[in-house]
Amino acid sequence: MNALEIENLSKNYGLLAALNDISLTIPEGSFFALLGPNGAGKSTLINILAGLTRASSGRAAILGHDVLKDWRQARFKLGVVPQELAYDPFFTVREMLSLQSGYFGLGNKNRAWINELIATLGLEDKADITMNHLSGGMKRRVLIAQALVHRPPVVILDEPTAGVDVALRAKLWTFMRDLNAQGQTIILTTHYLEEAENMCETIAILDRGRLVVNAGKKELLSRYRWRQVQLQLLPESGLELPEELKAKQIAAPAGELLLRLHRETDHIGEVLAALTQAGIKFSDLKIHEPGLTEVYSELTGKGDSLD
Ligand code: ADP
DSSP states (O other), rough: EEEEEEEEEEEETTTTEEEEEEEEEEETEEEEEEETTTTTTTTHHHHHHSSSSSEEEEEEEEEEEEEEHHHHHHHEEEEEEOSSSOTTTTHHHHHHHHHHHHHTTTGGGGGGHHHHHHHHHHHHHGTTGGGGGSSSSHHHHHHHHHHHHHOSEEEESSSTTTTTOHHHHHHHHHHHHHHHHHTOOOEESEEEHHHHHHOOOEEEEEETTTTEEEEEHHHHTTTTTEEEEEEEEEETTTOOOOOOGGGGGOOTTEEEEEEHHHHSSHHHHHHHHHHHHHOEEEEEEEOOOOOOOHHHHHHHTTTTTOO
């Protein structure tokens, strides 16, 4: 069963195509990153899935339940942790969670799970405190608990670690990994690319309403063909590069030489031999393999060419 099935989904705001013919399938149990610059359409997509916005055309289903025709079941299968801290300031943490539980028709039977969420998210001391007295990090934890109150099998976390301190971020990572290990499908949007790279096995990138890529992490990283070679120059080194390498040089601090080499066509051995022949002497060498940052910049039009 697929956690999400999105087919030819479009959303127009007047002349603006916030989503332009998106098709995407996310298998159950995935840890999935949905990335893209501001304005890419991520929130629009999440809002359509959560039943808050209506698509202009196309369809979306959560665990086989169409978000329009079968919205009640679709909504039941999904938990969304919103990006913005929206809450009623005068409810206590426990009241917020009970209210949400009631909204899904879950009564007292759900109390044990609410207690478990409060404990897992480290909210025990705060359970009877009103929301307006909590720190930003604590409020974010409550919103996560709120999204999980009805035990949704598919969870979307929209920028859960934005503005969160290092300790809480690490805690949230562990929490998300545990949820996924228990079989929940996790869909994460984040601006921290290293977070997506560390956590997610599949990555989709949206840009200006279009799906630019949807691929396994390894496959995605292997598409990038460039790497950087960094040399620490010795004081007695020559500085004149051989002619064929001049175009490959990129700006570097004094005492260093940085070359951008094609993974397949620039052979490291040949490059080093050419440098040595030109009198370039170095004490150390490092090779930087590309990460998600390079691939992302490339695919969203801010980086080097892929080929
Ligand atoms: P993201 O979450 O990736 O930053 P959004 O989904 O918020 O992107 O926005 C996608 C595009 O749709 C943006 O150009 C945004 O200005 C536009 N947009 C979003 N919501 C509305 C709306 N209610 N009315 C008009 N335009 C909107």
